Amino acid sequence: xxxxxxxxxLDLRLLGAAARRNPGKPRLExxxxxxxxxxxxxxxxxxxxxGLPQHDSEEVVQEVFLSLFSHLQKGKARTNLRGWxxxxxxxxxxxxxxxxxxxxxxxxxxxxxxxxxxxPEEELASNRRQRQLSSILRALPEQDxxxxxxxxxxxxxxxxxxxxxxSLGSVAASLERSxxxxxxxxxx
Amino acid sequence: xxxxxxHLSDRDLLLxxxxxxxxxxxxxxxxxxxxxxxxxxxxxxMEHTIADFIxxxxxxxxxxxxxxxxxxxxxxARMAERxxxxxxxxxxxxxxxxxxxxxxxxxxxxxxxxxxxxMSLHGDxxxxxxxxxxxxxxxxxAINPIGIQDVCSASVSTNDPAVPDPLKRExxxxxxxxxxxxxxxxxxxxxxxxxxxxxxxxxxx
Numbered sequence: 001x002x003x004x005x006x007x008x009x010l011d012l013r014l015l016g017a018a019a020r021r022n023p024g025k026p027r028l029e030x031x032x033x034x035x036x037x038x039x040x041x042x043x044x045x046x047x048x049x050x051g052l053p054q055h056d057s058e059e060v061v062q063e064v065f066l067s068l069f070s071h072l073q074k075g076k077a078r079t080n081l082r083g084w085x086x087x088x089x090x091x092x093x094x095x096x097x098x099x100x101x102x103x104x105x106x107x108x109x110x111x112x113x114x115x116x117x118x119x120p121e122e123e124l125a126s127n128r129r130q131r132q133l134s135s136i137l138r139a140l141p142e143q144d145x146x147x148x149x150x151x152x153x154x155x156x157x158x159x160x161x162x163x164x165x166x167s168l169g170s171v172a173a174s175l176e177r178s179x180x181x182x183x184x185x186x187x188x
Numbered sequence: 189x190x191x192x193x194x195h196l197s198d199r200d201l202l203l204x205x206x207x208x209x210x211x212x213x214x215x216x217x218x219x220x221x222x223x224x225x226x227x228x229x230x231x232x233x234m235e236h237t238i239a240d241f242i243x244x245x246x247x248x249x250x251x252x253x254x255x256x257x258x259x260x261x262x263x264x265a266r267m268a269e270r271x272x273x274x275x276x277x278x279x280x281x282x283x284x285x286x287x288x289x290x291x292x293x294x295x296x297x298x299x300x301x302x303x304x305x306x307m308s309l310h311g312d313x314x315x316x317x318x319x320x321x322x323x324x325x326x327x328x329x330a331i332n333p334i335g336i337q338d339v340c341s342a343s344v345s346t347n348d349p350a351v352p353d354p355l356k357r358e359x360x361x362x363x364x365x366x367x368x369x370x371x372x373x374x375x376x377x378x379x380x381x382x383x384x385x386x387x388x389x390x391x392x393x
Contacts, residue, residue, distance in 0.1 A: 040253060045251070
C-alpha cells in the first residue's frame with residue numbers, strides 16, 4: 001500500500017540531496033517541500049480513515065508539515081521522520097475529529113468508522129468478501145483499526161506503537177487479533 | 189531452537205512476515221518453514237488475509253490524492269511567512285537586548301557619576317582641591333642668609349631635616365586641610381635648609 005520509502009533513513013538521504021541541489025535556496029524550506037511531496041499522499045489516505053472531509057485532511061497535512069518546519073527550525077531530532085509525521089497527523093486528526101463531533105453534538109465516546117457511503121453501483125461492484133471484511137473492520141476497536149491502517153502504510157511496529165501510544169507487544173497482538181477476525185469471516 | 193515437530197504460532201508467523209524478529213530467530217523460522225508444509229500453508233493463509241485487507245483499505249480509502257501543486261505552493265508560502273515572523277521575532281528580541289544593554293550602561297554611568305559626586309561632597313573624600321604647586325601667598329619661601337662656605341661645608345647633611353608634626357598640621361590647616369592626619373600629605377621645604385631655607389611655615393608647602 002505504501003509507495004513511500006519504508007526506511008526513514010531515506011528521509012535523511014533526501015534531506016542531504018535537497019540541500020546539494022539548491023545550495024542557494026533556504027535549505028530547510030526545500031527539505032520540507034521534498035518531504036511533503038513524498039508523504040502527502042500517504043498522510044491524506046491515513047487521515048481519510050478518521051472520516052475527516054477532504055478539505056480538513058488537507059489542512060491537517062499542512063499543519064503537520066508546518067509543525068515539522070518549526071521542529072527542524074529549532075534543531076530538534078531528525079530521526080524517524082516518517083513516524084514523527086504520522087504521529088503528529090494522528091494527534092491532529094483526533095483533535096479535529098473531536099472538535100467536529102462536539103460541533104455536531106455527537107457524543108465523544110461513540111466510535112464511528114470513517115466509511116464513505118457506497119452508492120448502489122459501488123455496492124453491486126463490491127464483492128461479498130469485501131463487504132464481509134468491511135463490516136468486520138467497522139466492528140474492530142479503533143486502536144486495532146489504527147494499527148492495521150498504519151501497517152498498511154508501511155510503518156514498522158515500533159513506529160505504530162509510538163503513533164497510537166501502545167506497547168510493541170500490544171501492536172503485534174492487535175494485528176494478530178484483527179487478522180484472526182478476518183479469517184473467521186471466511187469460515188462462516 | 190525450534191522443534192521440527194512443533195508448529196509456529198500465528199504471532200511468530202506474522203512477526204516473521206513483517207520482519208520484526210531478531211536475525212537469529214528469523215533464520216530459525218526460515219529453516220522451519222522450509223521443512224514444514226503445515227506452517228507454510230498457514231503462512232500463505234495469513235498472507236492471503238493481509239492481501240484482502242490491503243484491497244479493502246485501497247477500496248475504502250482515498251487512493252489518488254488531489255493535485256499537489258496548490259497545497260505545495262500554500263505550504264511554501266506559509267513556511268516563508270513563518271520564517272519571516274521568526275526573523276522579525278529574533279530582531280525584536282535582539283533589539284530589546286540592545287535596549288536593555290544601553291539602559292544598563294546608562295544606569296551604570298549615572299550611578300558612577302552619582303557616587304563620584306557623593307564622594308566629592310561627603311566623608312573622608314571631602315577634601316579641598318589642592319594644587320601640587322605651592323601657593324605663593326602661603327609659601328613665599330623664607331630664607332636664612334648663608335655664604336658659600338656654609339653650603340660647601342662637609343658637616344652639612346644631604347638629607348632635609350624632618351618637619352615636625354605640629355608644623356605639618358599648621359601648614360595643612362593653612363591649605364584648608366582640616367581633620368586630616370598629618371601623614372596624609374608630604375610636606376617639603378620650598379628651599380632646602382642646606383641651601384639657606386628657613387624652618388618657617390612660609391617656606392613649607
